[in-house]
Amino acid sequence: MADDIPPSSFVLEEILSQDTRTKTLVLLGTAGPDRARAILIAEKTAFAINGLAPGTAFAADALADLRLLDHNDVYRWFMATAKQDVDAAPAVKLSLICPASDTHVRKYSRQRRRMIVETPELYRTVVAPYVERMRGDRITWVYNILSHKVEVDRIVHENPDPDTGFILLPDLKWDRTTMEALYLVAIVHTHSITSMRDLNKSHLPFLRSMRAEIVGAVETKYGVSRDLLRMYVHYQPSYYHFHIHVTHIDHDMLESVAAGRAVLYDSIVAQLESMSDEHYGFANSTLSYYVGENSELWASGFSAVADHF
Structure with a gap:
């Protein structure tokens, strides 16, 4: 198996599909030294909750940036950047298919x-x-x-x-x-x-x-x-x-x-x-x-x- 093709070698050619519900993005391109056709699947990971406990300050411990978008009565909406760690709290899970066949491309296309x-x-x-x-x-x-x-x-x-x-x-x-x-x-x-x-x-x-x-x-x-x-x-x-x-x-x-x-x-x-x-x-x-x-x-x-x- 080829274990020497990192996601960093992937070069985008086309967006095959995206799903806003599952926070998944599927990209078509090339990867590796031979520039073989490849599919890169990027998926947002779940929140890491192992470090959360009563008494902890979630916004301070888990978030790097915080910005108020709007508020109405008891409701407030914010955007934030999460603190990430590749072992304890990874942000994205990547799957790389290389070389990708026509069957793979059809499967992951919209x-x-x-x-x-x-x-x-x-x-x-x-x-x-x-x-x-x-x-x-x-x-x-x-x-x-x-x-x-x-x-x-x-x-x-x-x-x-x-x-x-x-x-x-x-x-x-x-x-x-x-x-x-x-x-x-x-x-x-x-x-x-x-x-x-x-x-x-x-x-x-x-x-x-x-x-x-x-x-x-x-x-x-x-x-x-x-x-x-x-x-x-x-x-x-x-x-x-x-x-x-x-x-x-x-x-x-x-x-x-x-x-x-x-x-x-x-x-x-x-x-x-x-x-x-x-x-x-x-x-x-x-x-x-x-x-x-x-x-x-x-x-x-x-x-x-x-x-x-």
């Missing part, structure tokens, strides 16, 4: 969305071929994690069983400091499950044991109890190797947990439990979700059959 009602037939004819194209070399980075080639020091918990095991590690979106923003991902070892579409009733023992292991590991490592955890999967997922998102219930993450994208883990288990046949599962279900028009799934498949849903 785009219109479309709702999909995916029947089993539509999955077989349109989605399944796309899923196969998106596996293999496209997710080498996932296989690198599972084979301990990278990110070994970040592993929170691992069950090494090749069929029922998984690796639990912090998502790169989390600063690993703010517990209310806790965000972990559990990636299964087996390559036989690409998404929730592949799950059937025979997977229930695996899903139940994995849930118990995950919540136990999080409680042991971070002291966050199971009733403060939100576990879910995405459909469609951002990559086709089954993984579970684990976040603190107080972490809003509007896009990640939005209806039409996130499916609660316990709801998946409950639906499978209600199915009568042992091998009946989500391959036989109709699933609704949204996709962006810039996505390869829409461009290469759904756009041609858009009148069918």
Whole structure:
């Protein structure tokens, strides 16, 4: 992996998107000695509250500059500059993708969305071929994690069983400091499950044991109890190797947990439990979700059959 490409080498070409709710900015440009195409994602971090305690002067301790904008009756509005420290109170989290593929650029560009009602037939004819194209070399980075080639020091918990095991590690979106923003991902070892579409009733023992292991590991490592955890999967997922998102219930993450994208883990288990046949599962279900028009799934498949849903 190229670990010698710092964000300071990034040269801006275009603003791909920005989100004023999540305070995120996505930029397209070049980076590194070869000036490879790159995407830089800048995200404002959460307030650091570890040093706050009753009796402390917040404005004096946490703010460097303060200016009154306006006031009306009991209401006053200010602008301020926060005191920052890269270890205790970082201001911005940066993610650099380099070299960035056309798929990356489409994913992070501003785009219109479309709702999909995916029947089993539509999955077989349109989605399944796309899923196969998106596996293999496209997710080498996932296989690198599972084979301990990278990110070994970040592993929170691992069950090494090749069929029922998984690796639990912090998502790169989390600063690993703010517990209310806790965000972990559990990636299964087996390559036989690409998404929730592949799950059937025979997977229930695996899903139940994995849930118990995950919540136990999080409680042991971070002291966050199971009733403060939100576990879910995405459909469609951002990559086709089954993984579970684990976040603190107080972490809003509007896009990640939005209806039409996130499916609660316990709801998946409950639906499978209600199915009568042992091998009946989500391959036989109709699933609704949204996709962006810039996505390869829409461009290469759904756009041609858009009148069918």
